[in-house]
Amino acid sequence: MDYDDLKKGVVKLIQKAETELPEDVIYALNKAYETEQGIAKTQIGAILENIKLARESGRPMCQDTGIQTFFVDVGVDFPEINSIKEVIVDAVSIATREVPLRPNTVDPFTGENHKDNLGKHIPYITWDFVDGDDVFITALPKGGGSENMSKLGMLKPGVGIDGVKDFVVEEMIKAGGNPCPPTIVGVGIGGGADLSLKLGKKALLRPVGVRHSDKFIADIEEELIERINGSGIGPMGLGGKTTVLDVHVEWAHRHPASLPVGIVVQCWADRRASMVIHSDGSWEVK
Amino acid sequence: MEYHFSLPVSEEDVKKLHIGDIIYVSGRIFTARDEAHHLMLEKNNVPFDPSDMALFHCGPLMKKTGDKWEVISAGPTTSSRMEIFEDKFLEKYKVKVIIGKGGMGKNTQKALQKYISIYTSYTGGAGALAADKVEEVEEVYWLDKLGMPEAVWILRVNEFGPLVVAMDSHGKSIYKR
Numbered sequence: 001m002d003y004d005d006l007k008k009g010v011v012k013l014i015q016k017a018e019t020e021l022p023e024d025v026i027y028a029l030n031k032a033y034e035t036e037q038g039i040a041k042t043q044i045g046a047i048l049e050n051i052k053l054a055r056e057s058g059r060p061m062c063q064d065t066g067i068q069t070f071f072v073d074v075g076v077d078f079p080e081i082n083s084i085k086e087v088i089v090d091a092v093s094i095a096t097r098e099v100p101l102r103p104n105t106v107d108p109f110t111g112e113n114h115k116d117n118l119g120k121h122i123p124y125i126t127w128d129f130v131d132g133d134d135v136f137i138t139a140l141p142k143g144g145g146s147e148n149m150s151k152l153g154m155l156k157p158g159v160g161i162d163g164v165k166d167f168v169v170e171e172m173i174k175a176g177g178n179p180c181p182p183t184i185v186g187v188g189i190g191g192g193a194d195l196s197l198k199l200g201k202k203a204l205l206r207p208v209g210v211r212h213s214d215k216f217i218a219d220i221e222e223e224l225i226e227r228i229n230g231s232g233i234g235p236m237g238l239g240g241k242t243t244v245l246d247v248h249v250e251w252a253h254r255h256p257a258s259l260p261v262g263i264v265v266q267c268w269a270d271r272r273a274s275m276v277i278h279s280d281g282s283w284e285v286k
Numbered sequence: 287m288e289y290h291f292s293l294p295v296s297e298e299d300v301k302k303l304h305i306g307d308i309i310y311v312s313g314r315i316f317t318a319r320d321e322a323h324h325l326m327l328e329k330n331n332v333p334f335d336p337s338d339m340a341l342f343h344c345g346p347l348m349k350k351t352g353d354k355w356e357v358i359s360a361g362p363t364t365s366s367r368m369e370i371f372e373d374k375f376l377e378k379y380k381v382k383v384i385i386g387k388g389g390m391g392k393n394t395q396k397a398l399q400k401y402i403s404i405y406t407s408y409t410g411g412a413g414a415l416a417a418d419k420v421e422e423v424e425e426v427y428w429l430d431k432l433g434m435p436e437a438v439w440i441l442r443v444n445e446f447g448p449l450v451v452a453m454d455s456h457g458k459s460i461y462k463r
Binding site for chain 2: 268
């Protein structure tokens with residue numbers, strides 16, 4: 001397998017994620033532009049202009065190019081599974097120079113910047129195994145401002161689903177303009193502390209505007225969207241109707257004593273891109 | 287109301303501004319995040335005069351070609367992280383215009399009133415748009431010590447905006463409406 005060519009593919013994946021916003025997000029932002037007035041409209045207008053400029057000039061849309069985060073579904077019959085991690089790691093370092101990306105990995109003890117977006121446990125890769133011989137990689141570069149508004153609630157099971165909804169709405173109102181609204185909110189309910197947050201982050205992979213396949217969960221999502229947007233926080237917290245573009249809920253069974261709720265916030269720059277690597281080493285970025 | 291200012295903005299002009307006004311600024315601005323605030327509060331003298339410039343909460347993405355720096359993307363960072371420094375920073379450096387996103391707290395609000403300054407909001411994440419308003423990267427300080435995002439970058443900008451006056455010198459905040 002030509003590893004240099006595979007690295008080129010992953011660099012292209014990162015570049016696409018950083019410079020071109022997915023169509024579903026642009027569609028939702030255009031709709032918000034139609035709904036909003038006054039200052040809120042100027043904010044969405046600036047966002048849309050920025051998206052266009054970034055795409056046309058091939059520059060990252062936001063200076064915070066994020067912590068490089070990947071979700072990898074590995075086909076169990078892919079011939080060179082042991083090479084994938086190294087390809088991704090090297091590609092992050094190359095992309096830092098070539099795209100370029102802001103060096104965003106800092107030693108938590110010394111404050112020293114690693115300068116290449118690599119570091120201990122970073123890039124952060126989530127591995128899953130699937131049938132077949134293809135490898136699917138999704139890049140989700142995650143900015144710091146929105147990540148800082150993430151929350152874990154270990155609620156008392158007695159508060160029930162109403163307590164879960166109140167928790168999400170209250171936390172998003174507290175977050176105000178900090179996570180660069182209009183945001184996309186991923187909510188993980190159940191599991192344990194770490195699993196609920198993981199589900200919250202994975203929920204962000206679902207395109208904006210797509211409801212959960214289970215009607216019961218879909219209704220919860222719609223209620224949360226309505227209540228958070230009813231807060232009037234608006235784009236950048238300056239007031240308006242659009243505080244979230246979407247809320248996505250995922251869930252797991254929980255321990256009888258625990259009701260974990262993981263909230264993961266994504267800014268309007270909901271950067272996502274995917275690629276597939278075939279068993280012969282050929283690849284496509286989508 | 288919409289205003290276009292050359293930096294520095296006078297006290298008289300700052301007093302004219304109210305929350306909801308939109309301004310554009312031209313001249314020199316400097317970036318400072320957590321680390322730079324901390325460092326500049328510790329130092330007794332800094333190699334530039336912050337009072338002539340606007341303070342930009344920003345950790346830009348820069349690229350060096352030859353010996354010249356270029357801005358690739360430079361939107362605002364979350365201002366609330368600087369709340370623990372900002373009242374002391376305004377007292378020490380007499381900055382008239384702060385550019386950031388997301389708003390700031392009570393201590394900054396009081397300091398804005400006391401030292402007659404404003405806090406303005408630039409669209410978060412609009413990094414490419416902001417970069418296009420930068421005419422020149424004039425200088426960078428403490429790059430080796432602090433790294434690219436945390437270093438202080440002196441940028442000459444033209445018609446930088448739209449900036450929404452979000453906290454004014456009269457004690458009002460758009461975030462409290």
